[in-house]
Amino acid sequence: MSDSLANRMGSLPSRAAPPYQPASSASLADILERVLDKGVVIAGDIQINLLDIELLTIKLRLLIASVDKAKEMGIDWWEHDPSLSSRADHSTSRLEEENQRLREQIEALRADAALPPVSAPEAATPRRRPAKRPTAHTRPGPGDT
Amino acid sequence: MSDASLTYAYAVARDRTPALAAEAGTLTGVAGAPVRLLTPDRTTTPVAVVSHVPAEDFHEAALHRHLEDLGWLEALARAHHGVIEALAAHTTVLPLRLATVYLDDDRVRAMLDDNQKLFFDGLERLRGHVELGVKLYVEAEPRPPAATDAPPDPALSPGRAYLRRRRTEQDARHDAHRAAEEAAQRIAVIARAHAVQWARHRVQEGELATGPGQNVVNDAYLVPADHVRAFREETMHATDGLPGLRVDVTGPWAPYSFATLTPPEPGTASAP
Numbered sequence: 001m002s003d004s005l006a007n008r009m010g011s012l013p014s015r016a017a018p019p020y021q022p023a024s025s026a027s028l029a030d031i032l033e034r035v036l037d038k039g040v041v042i043a044g045d046i047q048i049n050l051l052d053i054e055l056l057t058i059k060l061r062l063l064i065a066s067v068d069k070a071k072e073m074g075i076d077w078w079e080h081d082p083s084l085s086s087r088a089d090h091s092t093s094r095l096e097e098e099n100q101r102l103r104e105q106i107e108a109l110r111a112d113a114a115l116p117p118v119s120a121p122e123a124a125t126p127r128r129r130p131a132k133r134p135t136a137h138t139r140p141g142p143g144d145t
Numbered sequence: 146m147s148d149a150s151l152t153y154a155y156a157v158a159r160d161r162t163p164a165l166a167a168e169a170g171t172l173t174g175v176a177g178a179p180v181r182l183l184t185p186d187r188t189t190t191p192v193a194v195v196s197h198v199p200a201e202d203f204h205e206a207a208l209h210r211h212l213e214d215l216g217w218l219e220a221l222a223r224a225h226h227g228v229i230e231a232l233a234a235h236t237t238v239l240p241l242r243l244a245t246v247y248l249d250d251d252r253v254r255a256m257l258d259d260n261q262k263l264f265f266d267g268l269e270r271l272r273g274h275v276e277l278g279v280k281l282y283v284e285a286e287p288r289p290p291a292a293t294d295a296p297p298d299p300a301l302s303p304g305r306a307y308l309r310r311r312r313t314e315q316d317a318r319h320d321a322h323r324a325a326e327e328a329a330q331r332i333a334v335i336a337r338a339h340a341v342q343w344a345r346h347r348v349q350e351g352e353l354a355t356g357p358g359q360n361v362v363n364d365a366y367l368v369p370a371d372h373v374r375a376f377r378e379e380t381m382h383a384t385d386g387l388p389g390l391r392v393d394v395t396g397p398w399a400p401y402s403f404a405t406l407t408p409p410e411p412g413t414a415s416a417p
Contacts, residue, residue, distance in 0.1 A: 026395060028219060029349050030278060031226045034401035035243040037346075040267070042260060042406075046151065046205055046246035 150197040151204070152247045155180070155228045156238040156399070157257070159268045161192045164235050169194060172231055175224040176202065183250055185257035191264045193253050194232060203246050212244070233399035237272045239264060239406075240399045263406045271404070274341065274367050275397035279380055280349070281328055282358035282391040283321045321389035325361050328390055331383040332362075339376040342367035344402040358391055365402040373397055 153175055158165060161182050172180035174196025183193045201207060211217045222243060229240045247253045257264070301309065336343060346363040368376050377394050384390040 026226070026398075028222070030395055031222050032218075033346055033349075034398065035222050035225055035240070038401040038404065039240040039242040040157070040404045040406055041242050042245060042256065044154070044245040045248045045252055046203060046208060046244075 149200050150178075151200050152195050152250050152253050153198040153203065154241050154245045154247060154253055154256075155194040155196075155225060156232060156240050157191050157193050157264050157268070158182075158232065158236050158238045159191055159265075159272075160236075161189065162236065165192075165232065168232055168235050172228055174198070174228060175221055180228055183253050183257070185261065186251075186254045187258055188261070191257060191261065191268065193257055194228065194238070195250070195253055196228075198246065203244075208244060208246070229399045233275070233397075237268055237274070238399050239267050239271070239404050240401050260406075267404060267406045271367070271400045273370050274400060274403075275370055275373060276400045276402055277340075277366050277368050277373065277376060277380075277397060278346075278393075278395035279332060279362065279364045279366065280360055280393040280395070281325055281332075281362035281384075282393065283318075283325055283361055284358040284389045284391060317389065322361075324384075324387040324390050328383045328387055328392065329362055332364075332380055332392075335376060335379045335383065336366055339372040339379070340366035340368045342403055346402070365398075367400060367403045368397075370397075 155174075161184060166182055169180045169182050174180050176196070176198040178197040180194060180196045183195050184190070202211060211221075225243055229238060232238050233240075247256065344365040344367075346365060348360040348363045350360060366376070373396075380392060380394050384392045
């Protein structure tokens with residue numbers, strides 16, 4: 001999918017063209033926006049349903065803005081398309097960042113409340129207030145009792 | 146043989162006129178089979194334009210798979226359009242959405258019977274009209290009034306010269322967009338004189354967009370056949386005296402963009 005649509009269209013073998021009549025002078029974009037998007041919609045027996053056609057249209061327009069709409073409809077072909085999946089990666093890393101931040105906050109809260117640290121902390125999570133804890137074992141001062 | 150083929154429907158026309166039948170007889174359909182006209186079971190009108198297609202390529206799963214193949218899709222779209230274009234030159238046709246496929250001819254006849262009134266109404270509304278496409282482009286590199294390749298003013302520092310050049314370019318772009326509005330208004334005036342209906346298409350900005358410049362208007366007009374020439378000629382002049390703009394008129398098309406049929410809502414009164 002890395003090669004562009006235009007390239008793929010441009011490099012079509014000539015056999016793909018209809019073999020029987022003078023090609024219409026109309027551009028492919030003008031034809032597709034009419035035959036896919038317009039025309040009488042009447043139920044045929046073979047249901048390539050309108051969803052498929054709609055998605056095709058979206059794909060051909062290469063409008064990223066329309067991807068959300070397609071996703072709402074539960075179709076995710078673009079997830080396999082590296083050129084479109086960067087957003088997914090981005091949201092994953094944001095989630096990880098947030099997890100990390102939350103873990104640190106929890107550690108800080110535990111430390112403040114003098115609770116023991118989480119028994120199996122993630123390796124990368126730094127402990128808070130490590131320096132103070134040992135002093136808790138020192139003897140109380142003489143005037144304390 | 147018949148169980149290995151399905152019936153692909155292209156369009157619906159009012160009557161099986163000799164001219165239409167003769168034209169259809171010269172056409173080959175999307176999969177190489179001859180184009181035919183079918184009439185309904187109970188009457189003689191309307192007629193459907195059909196051809197056989199191989200079931201192995203047009204049953205559900207195969208079609209779904211094929212449509213992902215852009216080469217296949219292009220061939221299908223061009224062939225579909227080719228049949229409709231050839232017939233639309235003879236009579237008003239209602240183009241059907243790409244890939245409207247039936248199990249056999251009888252199913253198409255039944256479909257004609259079921260939707261007879263809908264088709265008649267649509268055909269009557271569109272009779273004698275064609276669709277014209279109008280696209281307006283702002284040229285990608287608006288030509289600033291003072292050519293940028295003129296030698297820089299020696300009195301200006303390089304920074305100031307750069308800023309001045311940027312400003313000139315921005316002004317040129319701004320002018321181009323104002324000019325586009327002006328041209329769009331001129332086209333609206335022309336349309337009021339010659340067109341009866343208007344449809345807005347999305348501007349072509351994908352990689353399929355052809356031609357230089359940025360497409361800012363992509364409209365379709367329903368025009369009576371005897372106004373096509375005047376509409377086209379006047380529209381081609383809509384950008385006269387407006388630098389950085391280009392107008393493109395396409396068609397005549399079969400009335401794809403106006404072939405929306407509104408079936409009566411079952412059991413509901415019409416909306417207020």
